[in-house]
Amino acid sequence: MKILTEHIDVPGIETIDVFCKHGGYQAVEKAIKKMTPDEVTEEVKKSGLRGRGGAGFPVGMKWSFLAKPEGIPRYLVCNADESEPGTFKDHYLMWKSPHTLIEGMIVSSFALGANTSYIYVRGELMYVIHILEKAIQEAYDKGYLGKNILGSGYDLDLYVQPGGGAYICGEETALLESLEGKRGNPRIKPPFPAVKGVWQCPTVVNNVESIAATSWIVNHGGDAYAAIGVGRSTGTKLISASGHIRKPGVYEIPLGITVEDFIYSDEWCGGIRDGHKLKAVVAGGSSVPILSAEMILNTADGEKRLMTYESLSDGGFATGTMLGSGGFIVMDETTCIVHNTLTFARFYHHESCGQCSPCREGTGWMDKVIYRIEHGKGRKEDIDLLVDVAKKIEGNTICPLGDAAAWPVAAAIRHFRDEFEWHIEHPELAIQPGAVYMRPGASWAQ
Amino acid sequence: MKVTIDNITLEVEQGTTIMQAARQIGPEIAPPAMCYYEPLKASGGKCRGCLVKVTAGSEKDPRPMPKLVPACLTQVQDGMIVENTINEEVLETRRGIVEFLLLNHPLDCPVCDQAGECHLQDFSFEHGVSNTRTAEERNTFEPTDLGPNIQLHMNRCILCYRCVYTADQITDGRVHGVMNRGDHAEISTYIDKAIDNDFSGNMIDVCPVGALTDKTYRFKSRVWFSKPVEAHCDCEKCSGQVTLWYKGDEVIRVTGRKNQWGEVKEFICNTCRFDRKKTSEWTIDGPTQISRHSVISANKYGANLIQPAFPISQAARDYKLINDDRDRSFLTDQIKLEAKK
Numbered sequence: 001m002k003i004l005t006e007h008i009d010v011p012g013i014e015t016i017d018v019f020c021k022h023g024g025y026q027a028v029e030k031a032i033k034k035m036t037p038d039e040v041t042e043e044v045k046k047s048g049l050r051g052r053g054g055a056g057f058p059v060g061m062k063w064s065f066l067a068k069p070e071g072i073p074r075y076l077v078c079n080a081d082e083s084e085p086g087t088f089k090d091h092y093l094m095w096k097s098p099h100t101l102i103e104g105m106i107v108s109s110f111a112l113g114a115n116t117s118y119i120y121v122r123g124e125l126m127y128v129i130h131i132l133e134k135a136i137q138e139a140y141d142k143g144y145l146g147k148n149i150l151g152s153g154y155d156l157d158l159y160v161q162p163g164g165g166a167y168i169c170g171e172e173t174a175l176l177e178s179l180e181g182k183r184g185n186p187r188i189k190p191p192f193p194a195v196k197g198v199w200q201c202p203t204v205v206n207n208v209e210s211i212a213a214t215s216w217i218v219n220h221g222g223d224a225y226a227a228i229g230v231g232r233s234t235g236t237k238l239i240s241a242s243g244h245i246r247k248p249g250v251y252e253i254p255l256g257i258t259v260e261d262f263i264y265s266d267e268w269c270g271g272i273r274d275g276h277k278l279k280a281v282v283a284g285g286s287s288v289p290i291l292s293a294e295m296i297l298n299t300a301d302g303e304k305r306l307m308t309y310e311s312l313s314d315g316g317f318a319t320g321t322m323l324g325s326g327g328f329i330v331m332d333e334t335t336c337i338v339h340n341t342l343t344f345a346r347f348y349h350h351e352s353c354g355q356c357s358p359c360r361e362g363t364g365w366m367d368k369v370i371y372r373i374e375h376g377k378g379r380k381e382d383i384d385l386l387v388d389v390a391k392k393i394e395g396n397t398i399c400p401l402g403d404a405a406a407w408p409v410a411a412a413i414r415h416f417r418d419e420f421e422w423h424i425e426h427p428e429l430a431i432q433p434g435a436v437y438m439r440p441g442a443s444w445a446q
Numbered sequence: 447m448k449v450t451i452d453n454i455t456l457e458v459e460q461g462t463t464i465m466q467a468a469r470q471i472g473p474e475i476a477p478p479a480m481c482y483y484e485p486l487k488a489s490g491g492k493c494r495g496c497l498v499k500v501t502a503g504s505e506k507d508p509r510p511m512p513k514l515v516p517a518c519l520t521q522v523q524d525g526m527i528v529e530n531t532i533n534e535e536v537l538e539t540r541r542g543i544v545e546f547l548l549l550n551h552p553l554d555c556p557v558c559d560q561a562g563e564c565h566l567q568d569f570s571f572e573h574g575v576s577n578t579r580t581a582e583e584r585n586t587f588e589p590t591d592l593g594p595n596i597q598l599h600m601n602r603c604i605l606c607y608r609c610v611y612t613a614d615q616i617t618d619g620r621v622h623g624v625m626n627r628g629d630h631a632e633i634s635t636y637i638d639k640a641i642d643n644d645f646s647g648n649m650i651d652v653c654p655v656g657a658l659t660d661k662t663y664r665f666k667s668r669v670w671f672s673k674p675v676e677a678h679c680d681c682e683k684c685s686g687q688v689t690l691w692y693k694g695d696e697v698i699r700v701t702g703r704k705n706q707w708g709e710v711k712e713f714i715c716n717t718c719r720f721d722r723k724k725t726s727e728w729t730i731d732g733p734t735q736i737s738r739h740s741v742i743s744a745n746k747y748g749a750n751l752i753q754p755a756f757p758i759s760q761a762a763r764d765y766k767l768i769n770d771d772r773d774r775s776f777l778t779d780q781i782k783l784e785a786k787k
Binding site for chain 2: 166183350351353355361363364365368372385389392396397
C-alpha cells in the first residue's frame with residue numbers, strides 16, 4: 001500500500017502536467033469546491049494521522065488547538081528542516097515529487113484558514129528549494145495558488161524559506177524564530193505556536209510527510225486512511241533505512257509490519273549485508289534510544305515488535321525505543337557502539353543552540369568524555385558520570401534537543417555497557433583502528 | 447490567588463510568577479536566578495537554576511506537572527503547590543546546573559573584579575558540591591574591549607542574555623549579540639563596532655558574573671575593601687540615583703542601586719557611571735544597606751557589633767534535655783553478645 005510514493009518513479013512527476021495526469025490536485029478541487037474547512041479537519045481527525053516529524057502527536061488534534069481570533073491571520077508552516085542523522089525521507093519526497101507536498105499544503109492551509117503558508121527547508125538542500133519554487137510557480141500558473149483559487153474566493157500564497165542549516169531550527173519555535181529572520185533559538189513555551197506562532201499569530205507547524213498525507217485523506221476519506229495500520233498507528237510511514245543492509249533507501253511502509261520483516265524481507269531492506277549479522281538498530285533517527293538485535297526484533301513480552309508508534313515504544317526506555325522520524329539505522333557486528341555514540345554526541349554538541357545551560361554545557365561534556373573513552377583515555381567513573389549527566393540534561397531544558405542528546409548516550413550505556421567498559425579497561429586495544437568489542441560467544445561471520 | 451511554596455501559603459495577584467511569589471516570602475525560599483532579571487522583559491528561562499517542582503497544578507486541576515518548571519516564567523494558578531527547597535529532585539537538579547555552569551567557567555575568582563558580588567559564586571556556594579568530576583579542558587576565549595569603558599571576558603560568560611536584553615530595551619540600537627551556538631557561543635559585537643551608547647554601562651550591572659567589567663575600575667580593589675554609599679546628582683539623562691564605591695576618600699566605582707536580589711532599581715547613564723568620580727559632584731544620601739551575610743559587609747560597619755539573629759541567653763534558658771524513653775534493651779543485649787565473643 002503506497003500513498004505518498006505511489007507515482008514517485010513516474011518520469012516527469014515533478015511537473016504539474018504529469019502530476020495531474022496521475023490524480024494530482026484532485027484533493028484541492030474536492031476540498032475547496034465541495035468541502036468546508038471544518039469538514040477537512042474532521043476527515044484528518046478521523047484518519048488518526050499522527051505527526052511524522054518525530055513526536056507522533058495527532059495532526060487533527062493539533063489543528064483543532066489552533067486559536068482562531070477574529071481579524072488575526074493564521075499561518076501554516078511546513079517543517080522541512082529535516083536534519084536528524086539517519087532521516088532523509090522528506091528530502092526524497094520533495095526532490096522527487098514536490099507537488100505532493102504543495103497539494104497537501106493547499107488542502108491543509110484551506111482547512112486551517114491560512115492565507116499565507118511557508119515551507120521552511122534546510123539551507124543545505126538548495127537544489128530542492130529550486131525544485132519546490134519551480135513547482136510552486138507551476139501551481140500559481142494553473143490557478144491552484146494565488147488569489148481566488150478555483151473561483152472559490154479562497155486566497156493562498158505559498159513561500160519557500162531556506163534555513164541556515166541548523167539542526168535546532170527543526171524545533172518548531174526555533175523554526176519560527178528563524179523564519180522571522182532572527183537567531184534560531186527555541187522560544188519558551190507557553191505560549192505555544194497554536195496561540196502565538198510566527199509574527200505572534202496562531203500557527204500550525206507540521207512535518208512534510210504529515211502535510212503530504214492530508215491530500216490522500218481528503219481524496220479517499222479519513223476512514224480509508226485509518227483502515228491501514230494497527231491501532232492508533234494509522235496509515236503509511238516513510239522510513240529512511242540506512243546502514244549495513246542490502247538495500248538502503250526510503251521505503252513507504254504500512255504501519256504494522258514487523259521489524260523483522262522490514263529488515264529481512266526482500267521487499268524492504270533485504271537483510272543484513274553478506275556475511276554479517278544484526279547487532280543493533282536505531283529505529284527513528286539518531287535521537288531515539290539504540291536497541292540491540294534481540295530487543296528490536298522482539299518486545300520484552302516475547303512478541304514480535306511491529307513498526308508502529310506503540311510497539312516500538314513498548315516497555316518504555318528500559319527495553320523499548322521510539323518510531324521517531326523514521327530514520328532506521330541498522331548496524332552489524334562490525335560497528336563499535338562507543339564510536340557510534342561519539343558520532344551522535346558530537347553532532348548534538350555541535351548543534352545545541354547554547355541558550356539553556358544543561359544542554360549547552362552537558363552536550364559538550366558528554367562529547368568530550370566519550371571522546372576520551374573512545375581514544376583510550378577513559379576513567380572507570382566516566383560511565384556513571386555519563387549516565388548522570390544525561391539524566392541531568394533530560395527534561396530540564398527549554399526544548400527537546402536536550403532530551404534528544406541525552407537519550408542516545410543513556411541508551412547506549414544501558415544496552416552496551418560492556419563495550420564502554422572494554423574501552424576503558426583495554427585502551428591499548430580500543431585505540432586500534434576499527435577495533436570492536438565482541439561479546440563472549442559472538443563471532444564475525446554468520 | 448492562593449499559592450503554597452514549601453508549605454508556606456500566601457495570597458498573590460493574578461499573573462504573578464512562582465519566582466515573584468517566592469521572593470515575597472523571603473530569600474530562604476526564593477529560587478536562585480542567574481538569568482532572570484525582573485526589570486528586563488523576556489529575561490529568564492535560560493539558566494534553569496530556578497527549576498522547581500509543582501506537585502499540584504491548581505485547585506481545579508491538582509495533577510502535578512510532569513517536569514520541573516522554571517519558577518521565573520511559570521505563572522501561579524489558584525491553589526498551586528510548589529516545592530523548592532524541600533524537594534530532593536529539585537536540589538539534585540540544581541547541583542547539576544551549578545556543575546554545568548562551572549564546567550567552562552574559569553575559577554579565576556582571585557583575579558576577577560566581580561568576586562564578592564558574583565551571582566555564580568553565591569549560587570555555587572549555596573547549591574554546588576565541593577568536588578569536581580571533570581577532567582576536560584575548558585573552552586577559552588580572548589578578552590575583548592567593547593568600547594572605551596567595558597571589557598568582555600567571554601571565558602566567564604554564562605550566556606544569560608541579560609546584557610543583550612539590556613541593550614535591546616535600555617539603549618537605542620543594539621550592536622552586540624550572541625554569535626555561534628552551543629558551548630562555543632559567545633557575546634560579540636559586529637566587527638569593528640564598539641559599544642558606544644549613553645546607557646551601555648548598565649550591561650556591567652546586569653552581568654551576573656565577571657564577563658562584563660568596568661574598565662575604569664579594573665583591578666583597583668576588591669569589593670569587600672570598598673565602602674558603598676548611596677548618592678544622587680541632577681543628571682539630565684538619567685535619574686542620577688547611584689551607589690558610590692569608596693576606597694579611602696576616593697570614589698573608585700559608580701554603579702546603579704541594587705535591590706535585595708541584585709537587580710538595579712534604576713538604570714543609570716554612562717556619564718554618571720564613568721565620568722563623575724569626585725565626591726563634590728554628588729550629594730550623599732547615606733551608607734548602602736548591605737546584607738550582613740554578604741562578603742561586602744565583612745570588615746566594615748563594626749563586625750564585632752554583629753548580634754546573632756536569636757538571643758543566646760534565651761536559647762540557654764530554653765534548653766532542656768529531651769525526655770527519650772524509647773526501649774534500649776536491645777543495645778545491652780548487643781553489648782553482652784559482643785562481650786561473649
